[in-house]
Amino acid sequence: MAWTWFHRLASPPHVYRVARRLTPWLAWPAAVLIIAGLIGGLVLAPPDYQQGDGYRIIYVHAPSAWMSLLVYATMAVAAGIGLIWRMKVAHAVAAASAPIGASFTFAALVTGSLWGAPMWGTYWQWDPRLTSELILLFLYLGYMGLRSAFDDLQRADRVSAVLAVVGVVNVPIIHYSVVWWNSLHQPPSLMYLGKPTMPPSMFVPLLVMLVGFTLFYGALLLVRLRGEVLSRERAASWVREAVRP
Amino acid sequence: MRAFLDMGGYWPYVWPAYAVTLAVMALNIIWARRLLERSRKEALRRLAIGGTEK
Amino acid sequence: MPDSGAVTSPLRPAFSTAGDAAGAAVSAVGAARLVLARDLKLAFRKRSQLVQPLAFFAIVTTLFPLGVSPELPRLRPMAAGVLWAAALLASLLALELLFRDDAQDGTLEQYALSGRSLTWLLAAKTAAHWLLTGLPLALMAPLAGIALGAPGAAVPGIVVSVAVGTVALSLIGSIGAALTLGVRRSGALLSLLTLPLDIPVLIFGARATELAISGEAYGVPLQLLAALAVLGLTLAPLAAAAAVRINLE
Numbered sequence: 001m002a003w004t005w006f007h008r009l010a011s012p013p014h015v016y017r018v019a020r021r022l023t024p025w026l027a028w029p030a031a032v033l034i035i036a037g038l039i040g041g042l043v044l045a046p047p048d049y050q051q052g053d054g055y056r057i058i059y060v061h062a063p064s065a066w067m068s069l070l071v072y073a074t075m076a077v078a079a080g081i082g083l084i085w086r087m088k089v090a091h092a093v094a095a096a097s098a099p100i101g102a103s104f105t106f107a108a109l110v111t112g113s114l115w116g117a118p119m120w121g122t123y124w125q126w127d128p129r130l131t132s133e134l135i136l137l138f139l140y141l142g143y144m145g146l147r148s149a150f151d152d153l154q155r156a157d158r159v160s161a162v163l164a165v166v167g168v169v170n171v172p173i174i175h176y177s178v179v180w181w182n183s184l185h186q187p188p189s190l191m192y193l194g195k196p197t198m199p200p201s202m203f204v205p206l207l208v209m210l211v212g213f214t215l216f217y218g219a220l221l222l223v224r225l226r227g228e229v230l231s232r233e234r235a236a237s238w239v240r241e242a243v244r245p
Numbered sequence: 246m247r248a249f250l251d252m253g254g255y256w257p258y259v260w261p262a263y264a265v266t267l268a269v270m271a272l273n274i275i276w277a278r279r280l281l282e283r284s285r286k287e288a289l290r291r292l293a294i295g296g297t298e299k
Numbered sequence: 300m301p302d303s304g305a306v307t308s309p310l311r312p313a314f315s316t317a318g319d320a321a322g323a324a325v326s327a328v329g330a331a332r333l334v335l336a337r338d339l340k341l342a343f344r345k346r347s348q349l350v351q352p353l354a355f356f357a358i359v360t361t362l363f364p365l366g367v368s369p370e371l372p373r374l375r376p377m378a379a380g381v382l383w384a385a386a387l388l389a390s391l392l393a394l395e396l397l398f399r400d401d402a403q404d405g406t407l408e409q410y411a412l413s414g415r416s417l418t419w420l421l422a423a424k425t426a427a428h429w430l431l432t433g434l435p436l437a438l439m440a441p442l443a444g445i446a447l448g449a450p451g452a453a454v455p456g457i458v459v460s461v462a463v464g465t466v467a468l469s470l471i472g473s474i475g476a477a478l479t480l481g482v483r484r485s486g487a488l489l490s491l492l493t494l495p496l497d498i499p500v501l502i503f504g505a506r507a508t509e510l511a512i513s514g515e516a517y518g519v520p521l522q523l524l525a526a527l528a529v530l531g532l533t534l535a536p537l538a539a540a541a542a543v544r545i546n547l548e
Contacts, residue, residue, distance in 0.1 A: 053253035220274070
């Protein structure tokens with residue numbers, strides 16, 4: 001029944017096998033969608049009335065920002081599951097996700113800064129979105145730093161899981177407080193084009209990129225997950241089979 | 246083509262932004278494959294030394 | 300150390316009385332009170348250590364006029380921010396000591412094994428930490444505020460906002476301290492973990508202090524600050540207890 005599905009998901013050899021088979025099913029569609037999104041965003045979408053061609057950065061900035069949040073949420077949920085049900089695989093998902101999320105948070109910061117630069121005249125503004133992304137990057141770095149401070153993998157998993165759960169509770173609080181703080185002072189106008197006012201020719205490539213990036217995360221996660229699962233299994237017999245070249 | 250590369254004058258912002266994002270994606274792919282390879286080698290090493298547990 | 304023996308041994312009989320369910324519930328609070336008293340007593344034996352975070356706060360506050368300008372009108376706009384940055388850093392300094400001694404001499408393990416609620420005991424330790432660092436900081440902050448150009452009328456507002464804020468800081472910090480319990484030289488990592496979580500406290504707290512300094516009503520940010528403190532009060536000791544248990548395994 002439903003429980004056998006859940007239990008199989010907890011089984012490292014099963015997850016390893018499924019991950020291996022599933023990866024191309026995520027990787028190839030991701031590649032296709034991202035290429036389609038690039039063409040749609042760079043070529044097909046019309047220039048913006050206010051920002052000209054400069055707004056096209058949204059096609060890499062928004063998906064990166066989306067990734068930074070999606071990955072953190074996934075990381076926290078997986079960590080929580082690993083903590084409550086003591087599932088090694090769940091901890092492996094969290095460990096695998098962190099570097100992915102951190103790197104896309106970095107990308108979101110750089111692309112956000114480049115997007116705002118021509119409009120603001122400076123390469124940085126304490127824009128609420130950028131400030132929140134910066135704090136999110138610190139959260140990722142803290143998580144990864146905490147992990148690396150422990151030699152014992154199991155303890156690293158469990159301790160960092162507590163941090164991830166505490167962090168995810170804080171993310172909305174942090175975001176709200178940053179938005180509140182920003183509204184107190186007259187900030188430079190936000191750079192985001194509101195979705196309702198975006199014509200489909202602009203919006204569709206964005207959607208395509210969002211989905212493409214998500215699938216890309218899935219594929220990356222599956223590859224990293226295999227590596228993380230392997231390092232959590234001692235010399236179990238299934239490993240012998242799995243790693244045979 | 247030149248108009249495309251020029252991006253309405255915004256080329257010093259648009260192209261670096263795309264370059265950084267694509268670099269991050271490429272890095273992630275390399276990173277992930279390296280992690281898997283390292284774990285496999287480590288697992289093979291442990292098998293060679295210790296035999297099977299569990 | 301012979302000293303700590305004299306203080307810890309009274310705990311043994313208290314902890315070893317096995318009570319029924321109702322008795323156990325009462326003694327969770329009773330045990331917490333004992334832990335609070337013990338921590339305060341121990342801290343007062345090393346009075347020099349108590350003063351250090353306060354001295355640090357004073358020094359950091361002094362850096363800003365030296366680095367920026369001695370003119371009070373120029374300092375007043377940034378006074379709240381400086382106060383809070385200094386308070387954050389001072390509170391971080393004191394955090395390392397929250398669990399370290401008890402972890403080293405095995406007391407923390409006794410707490411975890413005692414059958415009493417570890418959450419309550421850690422809450423008690425955090426309360427002691429606030430009484431020893433946060434509250435003194437709140438009482439000192441007006442002095443720093445005045446030194447940075449705040450008017451005398453702002454004193455109550457400064458005290459209240461820093462007092463409430465440091466409650467939240469102690470609670471959030473207890474989580475970081477619990478997470479890094481076994482880590483050697485955890486100072487930088489502890490800061491990296493704790494400071495992002497402190498940011499909402501900083502934002503609301505500094506806003507409340509700023510409004511107090513300019514003589515305006517500071518109720519709204521103060522209430523938000525208090526909400527954070529209450530949230531921390533309910534969740535932080537739980538998270539800290541979970542982290543301590545994992546680190547003691």
